[in-house]
Amino acid sequence: MNGDWPRVLILHFSHPYTDIDMFAFLIRRLVQSTFVLFLMSLLVFLGVFAIGNPIDILISPQATQEDIRHTIEAFGLDKPLWLQYLIFLKGALLGNLGTSFVYGTPAVRLILERMPATFELAAFALTVTIIIGIPLGLWAGLRTNTLVDKTIMSVSTLGFSLPTFWVGLMFILVFAVKLGWLPSNGRGTTSELLGMQVSFLNMDGLRHMVLPGITLSLLNVAMVIRLTRAGTQEAMLQDYVRFARAKGLHDSRIVGVHVLKNIMIPIITVVALQFGSIIAFAIVTESIFAWPGMGKLIIDSIQMLDRPVIVAYLLMIVAMFILLNLLVDVLYSVLDPRVRINELKG
Amino acid sequence: MNTKKLRHVFQAIALTALACSFAGPAIAAELKVAMSSPPTSMDPHFYYASANANVSEHIFESLVKLDADSHIVAGLAESWKLVNERTWEFKLRKGVKFHDGSEMTAEDVIWSLDRPAMIVNSPGKMDVFTKEIIGKKIVDKYTVQLTTAQLYPLMPVDLVAILIVSKRATQGLSSDDFNQGKGMIGTGPFKFVSYSRDDRVELARNDAYWGQKPEWDKVTIRFIPNNATRMAALLSGDVQAIENVPTADLPQAKNNPKITIFSKVSQRTVYVYLDTRRSPSPFVTDKSGVLLVKSPLTNADVRRAISMAINRDAIKNRIMEGLAEPTNNMVPPTAFGYNPDLKVVKYDPDGAKKLMEKAGYKDGFAVTFHTPNNRYINDEKIAQVIAQNLSRIGIAVKVDASPMATYASRGAHHEYSMGLLGWGPIEASSPLRALLACEDAKKGYGTQNWSLYCNPAMMAPMEKALLTEDDAERSRLFQESMAVAINDGAVLPIHQQFTTWATQKGIVYIPRTDERTYAFDFRSH
Numbered sequence: 006m007n008g009d010w011p012r013v014l015i016l017h018f019s020h021p022y023t024d025i026d027m028f029a030f031l032i033r034r035l036v037q038s039t040f041v042l043f044l045m046s047l048l049v050f051l052g053v054f055a056i057g058n059p060i061d062i063l064i065s066p067q068a069t070q071e072d073i074r075h076t077i078e079a080f081g082l083d084k085p086l087w088l089q090y091l092i093f094l095k096g097a098l099l100g101n102l103g104t105s106f107v108y109g110t111p112a113v114r115l116i117l118e119r120m121p122a123t124f125e126l127a128a129f130a131l132t133v134t135i136i137i138g139i140p141l142g143l144w145a146g147l148r149t150n151t152l153v154d155k156t157i158m159s160v161s162t163l164g165f166s167l168p169t170f171w172v173g174l175m176f177i178l179v180f181a182v183k184l185g186w187l188p189s190n191g192r193g194t195t196s197e198l199l200g201m202q203v204s205f206l207n208m209d210g211l212r213h214m215v216l217p218g219i220t221l222s223l224l225n226v227a228m229v230i231r232l233t234r235a236g237t238q239e240a241m242l243q244d245y246v247r248f249a250r251a252k253g254l255h256d257s258r259i260v261g262v263h264v265l266k267n268i269m270i271p272i273i274t275v276v277a278l279q280f281g282s283i284i285a286f287a288i289v290t291e292s293i294f295a296w297p298g299m300g301k302l303i304i305d306s307i308q309m310l311d312r313p314v315i316v317a318y319l320l321m322i323v324a325m326f327i328l329l330n331l332l333v334d335v336l337y338s339v340l341d342p343r344v345r346i347n348e349l350k351g
Numbered sequence: 352m353n354t355k356k357l358r359h360v361f362q363a364i365a366l367t368a369l370a371c372s373f374a375g376p377a378i379a380a381e382l383k384v385a386m387s388s389p390p391t392s393m394d395p396h397f398y399y400a401s402a403n404a405n406v407s408e409h410i411f412e413s414l415v416k417l418d419a420d421s422h423i424v425a426g427l428a429e430s431w432k433l434v435n436e437r438t439w440e441f442k443l444r445k446g447v448k449f450h451d452g453s454e455m456t457a458e459d460v461i462w463s464l465d466r467p468a469m470i471v472n473s474p475g476k477m478d479v480f481t482k483e484i485i486g487k488k489i490v491d492k493y494t495v496q497l498t499t500a501q502l503y504p505l506m507p508v509d510l511v512a513i514l515i516v517s518k519r520a521t522q523g524l525s526s527d528d529f530n531q532g533k534g535m536i537g538t539g540p541f542k543f544v545s546y547s548r549d550d551r552v553e554l555a556r557n558d559a560y561w562g563q564k565p566e567w568d569k570v571t572i573r574f575i576p577n578n579a580t581r582m583a584a585l586l587s588g589d590v591q592a593i594e595n596v597p598t599a600d601l602p603q604a605k606n607n608p609k610i611t612i613f614s615k616v617s618q619r620t621v622y623v624y625l626d627t628r629r630s631p632s633p634f635v636t637d638k639s640g641v642l643l644v645k646s647p648l649t650n651a652d653v654r655r656a657i658s659m660a661i662n663r664d665a666i667k668n669r670i671m672e673g674l675a676e677p678t679n680n681m682v683p684p685t686a687f688g689y690n691p692d693l694k695v696v697k698y699d700p701d702g703a704k705k706l707m708e709k710a711g712y713k714d715g716f717a718v719t720f721h722t723p724n725n726r727y728i729n730d731e732k733i734a735q736v737i738a739q740n741l742s743r744i745g746i747a748v749k750v751d752a753s754p755m756a757t758y759a760s761r762g763a764h765h766e767y768s769m770g771l772l773g774w775g776p777i778e779a780s781s782p783l784r785a786l787l788a789c790e791d792a793k794k795g796y797g798t799q800n801w802s803l804y805c806n807p808a809m810m811a812p813m814e815k816a817l818l819t820e821d822d823a824e825r826s827r828l829f830q831e832s833m834a835v836a837i838n839d840g841a842v843l844p845i846h847q848q849f850t851t852w853a854t855q856k857g858i859v860y861i862p863r864t865d866e867r868t869y870a871f872d873f874r875s876h
Contacts, residue, residue, distance in 0.1 A: 056756065057757055061760040069798055178583065182587045309756065
């Protein structure tokens with residue numbers, strides 16, 4: 006097709022990669038990941054051990070020295086650190102990351118219980134980010150130095166500079182306390198989907214998601230606006246845009262297909278990694294909005310020195326980031342065939 | 352004709368309004384209340400923590416309960432007495448039904464007393480309250496006898512903590528099963544509906560309750576640890592009541608016509624402990640930072656001087672917004688064993704200076720004051736004020752604040768020379784045994800004796816009291832023991848903090864000394 010002419014030009018430089026390249030790449034990734042996970046668990050183990058003994062905080066005030074000793078033995082905390090770690094490793098290899106000291110519930114289940122809440126909030130924030138960030142960035146990039154551009158850019162500066170906890174509290178104050186439009190906190194009504202409790206399927210649940218979701222997306226919207234704007238400005242000066250224009254293509258096609266495709270790589274990287282960050286570290290937003298997600302779990306667990314949960318949580322987060330990175334790399338090669346998968350460094 | 356029509360319309364409107372006002376209470380019969388800390392389990396025998404007990408006590412009940420002043424009152428047991436020196440007999444209330452309709456009997460009681468010792472994976476097992484019992488006997492369907500190794504007057508106090516579950520419904524269940532809603536069959540004023548960890552518990556009224564039935568058909572308990580968020584939930588009307596109003600928001604909340612504040616002195620005493628035994632003590636130095644060979648804190652005059660130099664009124668008024676009661680006791684005035692002769696130490700920096708001089712520390716010394724910063728109301732700020740106070744009598748105090756997780760671990764290993772702590776007992780035996788008695792692993796004394804205090808003059812009356820059946824005499828002995836320790840500066844009590852609740856106008860709460868927030872104690876009027 007005539008309209009796809011610039012892409013053909015790019016394809017000319019590409020080399021098709023083989024299945025073997027892909028396989029080697031995945032194996033290398035797997036080895037690296039295992040090593041990272043191993044190192045991570047060791048560090049967390051040492052760290053929590055250095056802070057103190059969870060039984061000292063958790064034991065009831067009525068307990069005698071004898072009770073305390075029994076409890077410490079029951080949790081295996083009297084054993085030397087290396088032995089405790091080996092016991093953990095053995096369990097982990099069998100798929101058991103331990104039982105929470107605080108809740109008496111398997112650590113993995115505690116995390117999985119909260120995962121839907123965090124994932125849907127992150128997905129909501131990400132959707133807002135993409136829907137608002139990319140169009141505004143494009144608009145600003147196409148109208149460099151106009152009033153539109155300047156307004157968008159200065160507003161986006163606010164997204165970077167206002168601290169999340171402050172924005173969250175202001176949202177609550179204005180939209181919940183003063184105006185009474187939206188609920189101030191919590192998750193609202195949930196409905197069941199594939200055995201999980203989700204709130205995006207009903208109106209009450211959605212209303213509860215609006216404030217924390219937007220709070221969480223602000224920084225990311227600002228970042229995506231900037232990335233899109235910079236990318237657009239650069240792309241508009243490229244030869245292929247000029248050729249496309251000369252060929253008489255419509256502006257909307259140039260921007261919507263060719264430019265957008267070319268500026269997508271950095272945006273995808275940032276959005277994917279931010280998605281990970283939102284899931285792993287939405288702690289501030291989750292506690293301000295009393296959102297029962299994973300961020301709150303990790304903070305509570307650290308405060309209580311609940312080692313099995315801390316270790317399991319961080320291992321799952323590391324695994325998630327590894328997967329996201331992999332996904333980004335694969336997307337690169339789809340978006341830009343010049344990128345050969347076997348050339349990517351882990 | 353027109354006027355007639357109009358009148359009809361008005362009548363209709365008036366009638367509708369009337370109907371609405373009658374319908375009002377029915378709509379309002381749902382209560383949403385926000386608590387500040389979430390329970391860790393639904394199993395009432397899993398873990399002794401007030402957050403757990405507070406929720407469980409809506410659904411389950413104990414044989415013996417506490418009233419709003421922390422006095423012991425009848426619960427599922429109608430009466431109890433010592434039948435001989437080593438045997439307590441409890442007469443159960445007849446005709447009490449569990450939520451599944453079955454009757455509560457002696458068998459359920461024995462099962463519930465056995466169960467705490469069988470819990471696995473608990474970080475703080477509740478058998479500390481049942482281990483004095485060496486024999487349990489069912490006399491008849493409504494009578495149980497509990498035997499102890501020696502006379503044990505504290506049995507009713509201990510049993511406040513043990514909630515009665517249905518044997519039939521809970522046999523064979525693990526603690527984790529309760530979290531899925533299994534076995535949640537109690538006798539309490541509310542029935543369990545659902546639980547979402549760290550988020551909410553939903554309850555429904557138990558219409559067959561033996562006592563006063565609560566006003567609310569439905570109750571949602573939300574858990575909102577963040578202070579600002581909890582306050583915002585009340586202001587926006589998402590909940591009708593909250594506990595633990597943040598101190599910073601109190602003045603504003605008091606002036607808000609839409610909100611009512613309730614408060615009551617709590618049984619939690621905040622106090623300072625000093626290393627009374629060791630020389631040198633790890634953080635006691637001269638002013639240039641050299642460890643002192645002989646620790647001044649081992650001198651009772653120095654400890655008394657420190658107590659005199661603390662301005663408790665300033666802490667109450669400037670830090671606590673008036674919501675604290677300065678004290679020189681380890682229990683509140685309403686509690687068993689409170690000693691009215693121990694008067695609040697008067698703020699007297701000059702007298703304190705003289706006492707320091709007498710003890711031979713005219714030029715003072717330096718010490719690090721360790722405090723948690725997330726445990727008690729304004730804990731770190733209180734420590735800062737005390738540090739300033741002490742600088743006036745020549746003691747250079749450095750405040751070192753850390754989260755409770757780190758603080759408690761190091762404290763339990765006696766790493767500190769001076770520190771801040773709180774203790775919330777029902778009666779005087781608890782602080783005496785745990786905080787002041789000489790450390791003794793066999794007897795379980797001095798488990799939290801972070802002052803390393805040990806004084807036979809204090810031990811004698813306490814040990815005698817623990818074997819005294821007569822209430823008046825036992826109380827007198829506790830008072831005597833407490834007076835020895837306090838006058839010796841073993842611990843320096845600062846104040847009993849207040850517990851606060853805030854509700855939307857029109858809802859009242861009966862405030863409690865034991866810091867509990869009970870949905871059934873909220874009323875609309």
